[in-house]
Amino acid sequence: MVFKVDVNGHEIILDAAEEVGGKYSGPRPKPLMLTASAGCTGMDVVSILKKMRVELVDFNVIVEGDLTEEHPKQFSKMNVIYEFKGKDLPLEKLKKAVNLSEERYCGVSSLYKKAIEVTSEIRSLD
Amino acid sequence: MVFKVDVNGHEIILDAAEEVGGKYSGPRPKPLMLTASAGCTGMDVVSILKKMRVELVDFNVIVEGDLTEEHPKQFSKMNVIYEFKGKDLPLEKLKKAVNLSEERYCGVSSLYKKAIEVTSEIRSLD
Numbered sequence: 422m423v424f425k426v427d428v429n430g431h432e433i434i435l436d437a438a439e440e441v442g443g444k445y446s447g448p449r450p451k452p453l454m455l456t457a458s459a460g461c462t463g464m465d466v467v468s469i470l471k472k473m474r475v476e477l478v479d480f481n482v483i484v485e486g487d488l489t490e491e492h493p494k495q496f497s498k499m500n501v502i503y504e505f506k507g508k509d510l511p512l513e514k515l516k517k518a519v520n521l522s523e524e525r526y527c528g529v530s531s532l533y534k535k536a537i538e539v540t541s542e543i544r545s546l547d
Numbered sequence: 548m549v550f551k552v553d554v555n556g557h558e559i560i561l562d563a564a565e566e567v568g569g570k571y572s573g574p575r576p577k578p579l580m581l582t583a584s585a586g587c588t589g590m591d592v593v594s595i596l597k598k599m600r601v602e603l604v605d606f607n608v609i610v611e612g613d614l615t616e617e618h619p620k621q622f623s624k625m626n627v628i629y630e631f632k633g634k635d636l637p638l639e640k641l642k643k644a645v646n647l648s649e650e651r652y653c654g655v656s657s658l659y660k661k662a663i664e665v666t667s668e669i670r671s672l673d
Binding site: 424431435459467 | 552557559561569577579581663
């Protein structure tokens with residue numbers, strides 16, 4: 422079940438879970454949908470906040486997905502959690518950056534939203 | 548723009564292209580949507596053909612995506628190319644395996660199809 426993937430010149434190894442015949446030696450395909458979403462919006466938010474001169478000490482994006490019970494099992498809902506750490510961070514600017522990514526820049530979640538509900542929340546790491 | 552991603556215990560480095568401030572030291576997020584699709588249907592097809600006792604010498608899945616011109620740039624169409632190599636491969640069984648993945652098993656393309664058109668083709672590598 423191991424697939425060697427060339428993503429525009431970068432190699433990733435995918436593998437299935439053990440219960441379906443894989444050895445789980447690399448990510449399973451479906452969670453990569455969440456990875457794509459996290460990376461896309463994460464890069465947006467970092468760029469926007471840099472332009473706004475907001476300095477972050479740490480920044481995480483966590484994307485959670487609910488799967489359907491029926492086959493083919495697929496995400497029925499996603500939630501994007503933005504975790505910010507920094508000194509006196511201006512919440513309004515954080516919200517604006519997240520909103521700009523969600524509404525104008527992120528082409529990954531834009532497609533997902535055509536199929537399912539995608540929610541988000543902002544958390545402070547301080 | 549570098550993000551270190553933990554995909555259920557497996558690490559991937561994501562990075563942006565140079566024109567948007569990255570160093571392209573890892574895959575960009577959007578193509579990972581195609582990777583997820585390729586891996587999902589690829590594993591399905593391999594498993595199904597194994598059950599059908601069809602032996603493959605080589606097997607590639609190539610997923611191409613068209614992007615919209617307008618922002619947020621997103622995939623407007625995907626095409627999945629299945630490349631099979633083997634001795635006297637039974638085309639009908641290959642088609643059936645691909646079809647089963649597309650219609651019944653692959654939860655990645657199942658979600659994408661709710662948003663955009665996803666087509667496929669089968670090619671022989673012999």
